[in-house]
Amino acid sequence: MKVFVTGGAGLVGSTTIDMLLDRGDQVVAVDNFATGRRDNLASHGNLTLVEGAITDRPLIRQLMGDFRPDAVIHTAASYRDPEDWPTDAQTNAVGTATIVREAKDAGVSRLVYFQTALCYGVKPLAQPIPLDHPLDPGNSSYAISKTAGEQYIQYSGLDFVTFRLANVVGPRGVSGPIPIFYERLAQKKRCFVTPARRDFVFSGDLARTVVRAIDGVGHGTYHFSSGTDVAIQTLYDLVARSMGLNEVPEPEIRPLGPDDAPTILLDPARTFADFGRPDFTPIEEIVRRSVEYYRTHGVQGGYTHLKDLGKK
Template identity: 50%
Template sequence: MKVFITGGSGFIGSHLADRLLARGDEVIVIDNFATGRRDNLKAHPKLKIVEDSICNEKLMHQLMQEFKPDLVVHAAASYKDPNNWVEDALTNVMGTAIVCQAMAKANVKRIIYFQTALCYGLKPVEQPVTLNHPILPRGSSYAISKTAAEDYVQLSGLDFVTFRLANAYGPRNISGPLPTFFKRLTTNQKCFVMDTRRDFVYIDDMIDCIMHAVDGKGNGTYHISSGSDVSIKELFDAINKALNMDLVVEVKPRQPDDVFSILLDPSRTENEFGWKAHVPLVEGVSKTIQYYKEHGIEETFTHLKVK
C-alpha cells in the first residue's frame, strides 16, 4: 500500500509508520515537528518525510496529487499549548478541512482519523462511555477543535474511520501522566496522585487495532480502549517498580471538577475487528520507562489547562 501519514513523527504516527514500513508499504509523512521528535523515524528507502504544516494548502494538494496514496492516516494535531486556541483551530480544524479536500480532489477515498475521548466532556454522564454518549467537548480547546475536525471528516463524504482514543502510552509518548511522573521522579521532584481511574492502552495494542482499519475493515466511529480502568495510583506503582524505587506516594482526593473514572466501551471495535488489548500495564510501563532511560524526555505536554 501507499499510505500518507500526517503527524507521522509523533507518538502514534511514527509507530504506525514503523509497522507499515516493516511489512513493505510505501509511506509519506508530513510533520512540522512542533511536538513530534525527529528521532522517532529512521531513514528508510520507502519513507519520505516532508517538514511542513498540513495548513500549507498548496503543498497538501501537491503531495496528494503526486503520491496518490491508497489511504490517509490523519494523526497531525496541535496540543502543545492548551491556551493557544488559534493554533488549535488552524491545525486541527482548518488543517483537517485542507486534508479532506486535498484527498477529494486527488480521488483518495479513505481516511483514518484520531479523536480524543475529551469529546465526551470532562465529566462523562455514563460509565463505560458508549458511542451514543452526547458530544460535549467544551472542556478544552483541544477537544473543541478535534471535534470540529471530526465533523469535517464526516461531512467530506470520504470513506472514514474515526478512532476515539483512551489514554495511549508507550515508547515515544510525551503527554499524560506516565512521562510526567518519570520526569519528576528522575529529577527528585515531589509527586502525588489523584484518587481517579483512567483507561490506558499500550501503543502496540493500539497499532494492532489501527492496522485492521488500514487494511480496509470498518467504517464510522470506534473506540480504542482496554475495556478496563486502572487507578492513577496503580500507574504510579508500576512506574515506581520499573525504576526500582520504593517510594510512597500521597493520594489526594479528587477536586470537584475531577471525574472518578473515564472508561470507553470498546465492544464495537472488538466485535467488528476481532481485536482486544492484551499488554498488561506493568509490562507496558516497563518498556516505556526503558525507552525514557535511553532517549530522555525533552518536554512533556497536556491537553488540558494546568490547574
C-alpha cells in the same frame, strides 16, 4: 499500499509507520515537530519524511497530488498548551479540513482519524460511554477543535474510520502522566496524583488496529479502549518500581480539577465486533517499556491539554 501519514514523528504515527514499512508499504509522512521526535523514525527506502504543517495547504496539495496515496492516517494534533486556543483551532480544525479536502481531490480511498474521549464531556451520562452518547466537548480547546475536525470528516463523504480513544501511551509518548512521573522522579522532585482513573492502551495495540482499518476493515466511528481503568496512583507506583527506586516518595494528593473527569470508560463493543478483541498489552509492560525507552533516549514533553494538570 501507498499511505500518507500526518504527525508521522509522533507516538501513534511513528508506531504505525514502522508496521507499514515492515510489510512493504510506501509512506509519505509530514510533521512540524512541535511534539514529534525526529528519532522516532529511522531512515528507510520506502519512507519520505517532510517537515511541514498540515495547515500549509499548498504543501499538502503538492504532497498528496504527487504521491496519490491509497489511504491517509491523520494523527497530527495540537495539544501541548491548553491556553493556546488559536493553534488548537488552526491545527485540529482547519488542518483537518485541509487534509480532508486534499484527500478528496487526490482520490484517497480511506481516511483514519483519532478523536479524544473528551468529546463526550467530563460528566458523561453513562459508563461505559456508548457510541451514541451526545457530544459535549466544551471542556477544553483540544476537545472542541478535535470534534470540529471529526465533523469535517463526517461531512466530507470520504470512506473513513474514526477511533475515539482511551489514553494511548507507549515508549515514544510525550504527553500524560508517565513521562511526567519519570522526569520528576529522575530529578528527585515530588509528584502529585489525583483520584482520577484512566483506561490506558498501548500504542502498538492501536497501530495494529489502524493498519487493519486502512486495509478496509470497519467503517465509521469506533471506540479504541480496553473497557477497564487504572488509578493514576497505581500508574505512579508502576513508574517508580520500573525505575528501580529504593525509596518511593509519597506523592501529593490533589483533588480533581474542574476540567478533569473522575474516569472515562468507552464501550468497545463495536470495535471488538468488527476488528476482534485485541490482545491488550498489560499496563505493567507498557510502563516497563516506556521507562526503558526514556533511559536510552531521554524524556521530553509531559504535555497535557488539561489546564489544571500541567507540571507545577
